[in-house]
Every structure is written in structure tokens, then in C-alpha cells.
Amino acid sequence: MSAQNVLFDAPGPKARRRHAIFTVIGFALAAVTLGLVVWKLQAQGQLEPSMWTVLFTADVWTQYLIPGLINTIKAAALSIVFALAFGLLFGMGRLSHNGPIRWVSGIVVEFFRSVPVLLMMYFFFQVFAFNNYFGTDYNSLAAVVLALTLYNGSVIAELVRSGVHGLPSGQSEAGLSIGLTPGQTLRAIQLPQALTAMLPALVGQLVVILKDSALGTAITYPELLQAAKDVGTAYGNVIPAYLLAALIFILINYGLTNVAGRVERRLSRRGRGPRKGAATAAVGTTVDGSLGGPLEDAAVGETPDPAR
Amino acid sequence: MLDILDKYDVLGAFWMTIKLTVFSAIGALVIGTILAVMRVAPVAILRRLGAFYVNTVRNTPLTLILVFCSLGLLYILQVNLTDPKSPTSIVDNNIRWAIVGLAAYHAAFVCEALRSGVNTVPLGQAEAARSIGLTFTQSLREVILPQAFRGSIAPLGSVLIALTKNTTVASIIGVAEASGLMKEIIENETASFGVFFIFALGFVILTLPVGILFTSLSRRLAVKR
Numbered sequence: 001m002s003a004q005n006v007l008f009d010a011p012g013p014k015a016r017r018r019h020a021i022f023t024v025i026g027f028a029l030a031a032v033t034l035g036l037v038v039w040k041l042q043a044q045g046q047l048e049p050s051m052w053t054v055l056f057t058a059d060v061w062t063q064y065l066i067p068g069l070i071n072t073i074k075a076a077a078l079s080i081v082f083a084l085a086f087g088l089l090f091g092m093g094r095l096s097h098n099g100p101i102r103w104v105s106g107i108v109v110e111f112f113r114s115v116p117v118l119l120m121m122y123f124f125f126q127v128f129a130f131n132n133y134f135g136t137d138y139n140s141l142a143a144v145v146l147a148l149t150l151y152n153g154s155v156i157a158e159l160v161r162s163g164v165h166g167l168p169s170g171q172s173e174a175g176l177s178i179g180l181t182p183g184q185t186l187r188a189i190q191l192p193q194a195l196t197a198m199l200p201a202l203v204g205q206l207v208v209i210l211k212d213s214a215l216g217t218a219i220t221y222p223e224l225l226q227a228a229k230d231v232g233t234a235y236g237n238v239i240p241a242y243l244l245a246a247l248i249f250i251l252i253n254y255g256l257t258n259v260a261g262r263v264e265r266r267l268s269r270r271g272r273g274p275r276k277g278a279a280t281a282a283v284g285t286t287v288d289g290s291l292g293g294p295l296e297d298a299a300v301g302e303t304p305d306p307a308r
Numbered sequence: 309m310l311d312i313l314d315k316y317d318v319l320g321a322f323w324m325t326i327k328l329t330v331f332s333a334i335g336a337l338v339i340g341t342i343l344a345v346m347r348v349a350p351v352a353i354l355r356r357l358g359a360f361y362v363n364t365v366r367n368t369p370l371t372l373i374l375v376f377c378s379l380g381l382l383y384i385l386q387v388n389l390t391d392p393k394s395p396t397s398i399v400d401n402n403i404r405w406a407i408v409g410l411a412a413y414h415a416a417f418v419c420e421a422l423r424s425g426v427n428t429v430p431l432g433q434a435e436a437a438r439s440i441g442l443t444f445t446q447s448l449r450e451v452i453l454p455q456a457f458r459g460s461i462a463p464l465g466s467v468l469i470a471l472t473k474n475t476t477v478a479s480i481i482g483v484a485e486a487s488g489l490m491k492e493i494i495e496n497e498t499a500s501f502g503v504f505f506i507f508a509l510g511f512v513i514l515t516l517p518v519g520i521l522f523t524s525l526s527r528r529l530a531v532k533r
Contacts, residue, residue, distance in 0.1 A: 006426065006429050006430075007434070008350045009438070009444065019351050022353075022354060023352070023354075026351060026354045026357060040387070044384060044385050046384065114511060114512045114515045114516065115508040115512070116473040116487060118487050119486075119487045119490060119507055119511065120504075122487060122491040123499065126491075127499045130499050211370070214369035214370075215369075215477065215480075217375075217480070218371070218480045225371060225372055225375065232379075238384055239384060242375070242376045242380055245372060249367060249369055249372065250364060253366075253367035257367070
């Protein structure tokens, strides 16, 4: 890690002794934390073996967890597809040479990026349920997908815009000089390159969508978190059920993050990733792990919104 | 529509949103800084612990963390953050647990923001500092940390904005903040676009100045390279 090189010298004998002390402290810290957790669980009778072993029975999975997981993935998959379409449309709108189109796209994107996803979900669900637009079974799914699409689509629109801005200006100049119109240049030359470069950030966005789909539990969408809650109610093992759900989320998201990192390394090997140095100042490997996007002139809030 | 809003304490709900944001931001900054120090420390076990925390928390949905705090830690494990005998104990407990959960979640992102700031400092800076005879502490204080903090302003601003919006998740565990009040209004009255727009506007007003402030700060304090 470069941080180590910048901050610290190679340790001498004194520093190595100090490091050894910190190592012991670190292990002690971990052990104490773990011990506290176990003690607290034990004290409240949460370590009954039956509470945990029941998680390995088929019923828990076939009745609750697998349907919940499928619903989570369904919502996430629909959302990423729609968000991509939305993001491309409005990202191109923001790059348009037509003033009004640019302004309207800008307002739409900025608005949906600054409104909390859950606020949208509550509202859309109430509208859908009141008018019963999609049938009782699908109102909540529609609300989840629409809210996730609007938010993440706006983030992707920003990615598209900054991706195109991050390309060398020679690209658009070359397109214009062979007689393409600005629109043709954008579609045939700039967008394909920008999209390739933003692939890792897109996969990273999928992690955000997957996590946010858990908000659906607030509007009765039967996703994985809701399924875990149901397991907890049915078998009286709330804590083990939630921990299992968390583990499933973590494994999937960790896998996706690794995929994103691998895609990024591969792109930069082929010399098509974000340009060197483009991502250092503001965004780069910032808030969502190794998912540096091609965000050259990224200011605050123009990053693929991290903590969501 | 205004008469509907008159019946409800909209400003009070947004005040709760602001309180949640401020308190959990402070908590996240403290925990995140400790985590960042651990993650760049020259001691392997501290680095591992920091990385484990960040990877675990970052990949867990915030909703799950808050629901777990409320249902698991408060109701089942009986970890009270208030005096159980006080009359508002249930409400206060949920608010405090929401702050703890939000702080714990966003600490992982604060940690990554700070670490990315350290990563923007080129190795040559440290080498130059040491070669003109500064000690380890001096080079850290005079050369490296000032640059690292400037580099992490922009990502920290993003985290703060995300945190402001994420406080809405606290409504799921019964904290009476803005999105919870909007839910109540549209359920009791009507799901009019106007009500949604007013609450959405409230969040735009809360996040927009933060974005502008941090962007201008990061531009003004940017290290010329």
C-alpha cells in the first residue's frame, strides 16, 4: 500500500518492538470485543444451539430465504436495467448542444440525486397502492424499482457525463473533423469509450442498488431482509436470522466489488480505463472501495454516491 | 394543501433529521478517523481489523443495520441507551440507536475518504521531507497530513450528503423524522405530489449548501500538483 510508504519508514529495532506491543493490543481488542458479544448473547439466552441449527434446515431456505433472495435480485436486476436506460438518456441530455434539453436534464438529475430513495419509495408506493396501478402483488415491487431507477439512473447519468468529459479532447475533434455532427460524434465515438471506462463504476452501482433494495421492507416488499424478519418471528431466532441475512448480503456485495476491481484492472491493462491521474484528486478509489470511476472533474456529490 | 401541512409539525420533523445528521456525523467522524488510523498503521493486525470492519459494514444494507440495532440489540439483548424507567425511554432509545447505527455505518465511508486523502500524497513528498532532515513526526505534521486532509475534503462532503439522506432510514425503526412524517401525511390525507415535493425540497435545501460548501472548499484548498 502506498499509504505505508508515504507515512512510515522501514522499522528499526525500536519500532519493531513497538509494533509487537501494538499487535498484542490489537489481538486483545479483538478478543475482548468478541468476548463481550458472546457474553451478552449468552446472558440473554441467544446461544441456544437450536436457534442457530434451525437455519440449516431446508424449510427456512425454501419457505423464506430463497424466495426473499429472488425478490431482492429481481428488484435489483430490473432497477439496474432501467437505471442504465435512464442514465444514458439523461447523461446524453446533459451533454446536448441544445440549451433547454441540457437544463431540463440537469434539473431532473440533480433533483433525483438529492432526494432520499426511501422518501420516493414511500410516495410511489402510496400512489400505486391507492390507485392499484400494478395489482396488489406488484405495487410494492414497482415502487421499489421506480425509486431505485430514478436515484441510480441519475447517478449513472452523472457517470456518463463525467466519463465523456474525461476523454481526451482529440476524440471529439477527430469526429467533428471527419464530418460527423456533434450528436453523431457523441454516439459513435465518445459514448462507447466512456461506457467502457465506466464499467467498474457501473458494477459498483449494482452493489448500491442491491443494498438499497432492502429499503423495500419499509413498504412491505417481501425481499431478503423481510424474509429474515419472518424467519425470526416464526422460529424465535431474530438475531441469528438477521446475521445470516447480513452474511448473504455481504458475500454477494463483496463478490460484486471484486468483479468491479477485476474489470477495472483489466481495462487499465488494455489502456482503456480511466486515464492515469484522472481519478486521483477528488474521487478515485474513494468511498466505495476500489471503484474509481472515470470522474475527472468530479466535485462533491458528483461521485457515484457512496454511502447509499 | 397548506392546511394539511398546518396540522403536522413539518419543521419539527426536519429538525429531527438535522439532529440525526449532526450527531451521527460527529460519531462517524470519530469512529472513521480511528478506523483510518488503524487501516494505514504499520501493524498488520490493526490493518486487518480495520479492513474487516470496513468491508463488513460497507457491504451490509443500512436498513439491516438499523433494524438489527432496534430489534436485536435493543429489544432482545436489552442494551438500553437511556434510563429504562423514564417515560420516553422507548422513543429515546430508538433515536439513540439510530444515531449509533448511522454513525457505525458511515464511519466505514469516512475511513475510506480519509484513506483516499492519504493516498493522494505522492511518495516524493515524504522522501523530500525526510531528506531535508525533518523527523517522522515533523514530516507527518508539516508535510503529509495537511495535504492528506485537503485531498479528503471532497469525498468527506459526499459522505455527509449521503448521511443526510440516509437518516430517512431511521423512520423504519420508528424515529419521527421527515420521511416518516411524510409517510404519515400521505397515508392519512392524500398522496398528492405537492406533499412529496415539499419534503423532497426540504432535503434539497439541506444537502445543496453542503455540496456547494465542500466543493468550493476542496477547490480552494486543492493541492496544486
